[in-house]
Amino acid sequence: MTFWIWVFGAIYAGLLIFASFKSYKKGRTAEDFMMAGSNIGLALGVLTFAAALFSTFTFLGMPDFFRVNGIAAWVFLAVSDGAMVFFIIWFGYHVRRKAKKLGFRGVAGMIGTCYGNKWAGYTIFLSAFLFLIPYVGIQIQGIAIFMNAAFPNSLPAWGWSAFIVSIMLVYSEIGGLKAIIYSDAIQGLLLLVVIWIIGLYSLSHFGGITPMFEKVSQIDAALLSSPGPKALLTPQFLLASLIVIVMIPVTQPQFTTRLIVMKSTKTMHYMAVTLGAFAILVITPTIFIGMYGVDKYAEVGREEFFAKAFLYDQPSFVAALAVIGLIAAGLSTTNAQIFALGSELRGLLKGDEKSIMFKTKVGIFVFSVIALIFSVIVIDQLVLLARVSFTGTALMGPMILLGILSDKKISKGMILSSFLALIIFLASLAGYIADEFLGIRLDLILLGLLALASLTFYFSSKEKIDKAL
Amino acid sequence: MTNAQKNKYWKWSCALAILLSAITFTPLILPQGIWKPTLSGIPYTLWTTYLLTIALVVLTWLGSKVHPGLDEEEEVKL
Known part of the structure; x- marks a missing residue:
């Protein structure tokens, strides 16, 4: 296997170096670096969105989720993704329209402008920071676990994590968002090939789909229906999972940015449709691996x-492809998330562009180090931690949607409500x-109350905002 | 297709997407602890939700064809 890892590793490294130099442009502007020139076509758009979405969490987490909780895991991710891609064609149009009017320097900055209140931006940034960093940490940890299995006793787990973070930092520093998008494209294709x-192979172990489910029914029939054995x-x-996954393009800045940097609305729509098909293609083989x-x-x-x-x-050679595929998956997703946090920070900073870019790059470095520390200390199931991350950021959804859609000035009560919901959710995570209250999950209650609050604040507002906003 | 027609079809697409999503969580699709009838051996909830997912993607394609703002704007200048 080691031979094949070197072969595929060299090909992957070569492609990364090629992509970063292709993306590097002398005298590039901050917008080129942070927003990839806002001219991403269909193929790159699909692959970058898919790679940011389907990562270690899909590659390792979903087979494990199917193995432990059974076939209803399909509803958890695939049906939710189906609903999300439909939502993208509606939301993508509105967010692009708003970005065109206001300019776009990150979701936090844009929503701060929509509300005319910098605390709206700070609250969004806080939620992204609190919930993306542990998620990034566990992705890095996933790779470290895998590398340890591939090369036992060669490096400690934190050593592998530090290795991954270093590559990520060098790579994004050279090429910016464009390089990340290229690496996403490589990863997206690699992931699809390896997972299939x-x-x-897993399906052939049973000799087909029918014998596979027959065998599983003999082992534990509870795996074949909701709510699963656990x-x-x-x-x-x-x-609740569907709602928070549908909110991902709204509340996770790496996805919102990808909708905005697409070449046109039409391209973004095609991207959404292709992404839906890609989701089905990627998640299907994880069922087979889970049942195996x-x-x-x-x-x-x-x-x-x-x-x-x-x-x-x-x-x-398949095991080696899996190792490289996993490195690629973790690298591109963590890269996308850390870079998005940097982008959000940039949107909140004031001053001359040179100093803002310097602070942004320092911010990206600091976020990476914090994620690295988390990767060493966090212990949790990949999918469940991802689910917490989606929920934590989804709490900002009603505030962001209201900011983007409203033609009226919105009370700062909405910002306060979102902040309170965030604190309550954190308190529940801390125990x-x-x-759960009266048999209803807390995340559903909070999302429902925030949706109600946004409607109340909207209809109680009398003051129309400047049309330019 | 006129804008009025596009608007009408778009609203229908949205309603259908919400309906398809909502129906997933009813006992019709998620009967607790029941995995029959199967389709080619595939458990009930899996084959029904697999078809639902495909339907949502097809609906996204249809929705993208009738979205009222499709031709309104192009590249976002930052």
Whole structure:
């Protein structure tokens, strides 16, 4: 396997170096660096959005989620993604229209301008920082676990994490967002190829789809329906998941930025449709790998399952492709998230552009180091941590949507309500507040109350805002 | 297609997308603990939600064809 890792690793590194130099432009402006010149076509747009969305979380997390919780995991991600791509054609149009009027220097900066209140931007930035950093941390950790399995006793887990973060920093510093988008494209294609090779191998273990589910029904029939053997995938959990996943393009700045830098609305619409098809293609083989895990590795921990299903059970060149695919997946997603945080910070800074860019790059470095620390200390299931990350940022959804859609001046009460919801959610994560009231999940209650608050603030406002906004 | 027609079809697409999403969480699609009838061996909830996902993507394609703002603006200048 080591030979093949060097071969594929060299090809991948070569492609990255080529992409970063292709993206590097002497005398580039800050907009070129941060926003890739806002001219992304369909193919790159699909692959960059897909790569930012489908990462270690999909590659490793979803097979494990299917293995542990059964087939309703499809509803958790695939149906939610189907709803999200429809939502993109509506939301993408409005956010692009707003960005055209106001200019775009990150979601936090734009919403601060919409509300005429810098605290709106600060609250959004706080939520992105609090919920993206642990998510980035666990992605890096996922790669480190995998690398440890591929090269036991070569480097400690934190060493692999530091290695990944260093590559990410150098790469984004040379090429900016354009380089990240190119690396996303490479990763998107690689992910699709690798996940299908391993998926088909897993399916061939059973001899087809029908025997696969027959075998699983003999092992544990609870895996074949909702809520699954751990009773996690209830309709309420899945509904809340759909809402927070649909909110991803609104509340996770790396996705909003990708909608805005698309060449045109038409290209963005095609991107949404293709992304939906891509989601089905990527998630389908994770069912097969999960069911393979049910049959062969039902009793083992996630690390052993990853190592065996993705490495030891595969021919050496497939295992090597899996290693490189996983590095690529983790690298592009963490890159996208850290860079987006830098972009959000830039939107909140004032002063001359040179000093803002310097502070932004320092910010990107600091965020990377914090994510690295998290990657060493966080222990959780990939998918569930991702779900918390989606929920935490989704709480900003009603405030952002209201800012983008409103033709009236909105009370700062909306900012305060969103901030309060964030604090309550954090308190529930820390165990100070229950995560369910009267049988209803706290995240659903908070999202419902924020939606109600946004309608109340909108209809109670009399003051029309300047048409230019 | 006139703008009025586009508006009408777009609203229908939105309504259908909401309906398809909402129906997923009813006992019709998520019967608790039940996995039959199967389709080619695929458990009930999986094949129905697989079809629902495909339907949502097809609806996205249709929606993109009738979206009222499709030709309104091009590149966002930053």
